[in-house]
Amino acid sequence: MTAHATDNTGTPAGEKLLELNNVEVLYDNVALAIKGVSIDVVQGGLVALLGANGAGKSTILKSISGLLSVERGRVSRGGTRFAGADLLGLAPPERVRRGIAHVLEGRRVFEHLTPGENLLAAASMHRDKRHVTELTEKVFAWFPRLKERARTQAGYLSGGEQQMLAIGRALMTEPRLLMLDEPSLGLSPLLVDEIFDIVRRINQEGGVSVLLVEQNAVAALGIAHHAYLVENGRVVMAGTAEAVQANPDVQEFYLGGGHQTDYHAVKHYRRRKRWLS
Numbered sequence: 200m201t202a203h204a205t206d207n208t209g210t211p212a213g214e215k216l217l218e219l220n221n222v223e224v225l226y227d228n229v230a231l232a233i234k235g236v237s238i239d240v241v242q243g244g245l246v247a248l249l250g251a252n253g254a255g256k257s258t259i260l261k262s263i264s265g266l267l268s269v270e271r272g273r274v275s276r277g278g279t280r281f282a283g284a285d286l287l288g289l290a291p292p293e294r295v296r297r298g299i300a301h302v303l304e305g306r307r308v309f310e311h312l313t314p315g316e317n318l319l320a321a322a323s324m325h326r327d328k329r330h331v332t333e334l335t336e337k338v339f340a341w342f343p344r345l346k347e348r349a350r351t352q353a354g355y356l357s358g359g360e361q362q363m364l365a366i367g368r369a370l371m372t373e374p375r376l377l378m379l380d381e382p383s384l385g386l387s388p389l390l391v392d393e394i395f396d397i398v399r400r401i402n403q404e405g406g407v408s409v410l411l412v413e414q415n416a417v418a419a420l421g422i423a424h425h426a427y428l429v430e431n432g433r434v435v436m437a438g439t440a441e442a443v444q445a446n447p448d449v450q451e452f453y454l455g456g457g458h459q460t461d462y463h464a465v466k467h468y469r470r471r472k473r474w475l476s
């Protein structure tokens with residue numbers, strides 16, 4: 200897949216938007232969860248971070264959005280740049296203002312509010328009411344199902360609709376980089392296809408760069424341009440989505456012959472350690 204020509208700021212595609220350089224993350228000052236990770240997302244890119252449970256994918260996203268501090272985690276080494284500026288000294292709200300949106304794992308929405316109210320609550324950074332209405336309509340255009348459920352409290356939406364709403368809330372901040380943590384979790388294959396297709400369009404047509412964390416390697420590689428495989432806090436493979444998908448070990452242990460990944464098999468894969476040597 201090719202990258203889109205420009206992002207939503209008109210910046211030419213291909214320039215680096217996000218750069219992690221040799222980043223280490225410590226929890227509680229002792230547990231080294233990320234061990235020297237370097238990752239790039241170019242303007243207009245759609246990048247997948249793949250790996251099993253506990254590999255460190257969510258921690259990488261939290262280091263970018265700044266949400267590590269609430270979990271007693273910190274970046275202990277390395278650098279992170281976004282749109283050419285150093286990120287590490289910035290508080291999470293400032294990172295949002297600069298265009299970083301993080302959709303956490305687990306579809307966090309306000310259950311007692313309707314979809315529209317949820318979107319409004321996510322737009323507190325905008326003072327112009329007309330602009331907020333435009334953004335809301337844009338989100339409803341990406342996710343027509345949410346408009347159809349406009350009068351329903353979010354707690355009564357289906358899992359897929361709640362995931363759409365969580366992504367919609369992130370879009371209300373007009374991100375340059377949309378980070379999604381396991382959007383496919385617990386959803387039926389049909390819904391995963393529907394949501395991933397919309398994510399692909401948000402990237403291609405909306406010009407929003409995407410960093411997608413997924414255990415569902417089949418779905419993620421189906422829309423990504425580039426992929427990183429994370430294991431035990433390290434990047435053990437990186438390349439175009441096509442190259443990663445074509446790798447025999449990825450085929451065997453992550454793509455399971457086209458089915459959902461069987462992570463029990465990853466144990467055997469680890470024994471071979473072919474990518475680490």
Ligand code: ATP
Pocket residue numbers: 226227230232250251252253254255256257258259270271272414
């Ligand atoms: P999952 O898909 O299960 O979310 P992941 O690849 O996102 O896995 P992380 O959640 O980033 O992995 O976890 C990476 C490592 O950091 C794990 O060993 C985990 O136990 C540890 N870890 C994560 N959060 C914390 C925390 N708040 N305090 C201490 N250790 C943590």
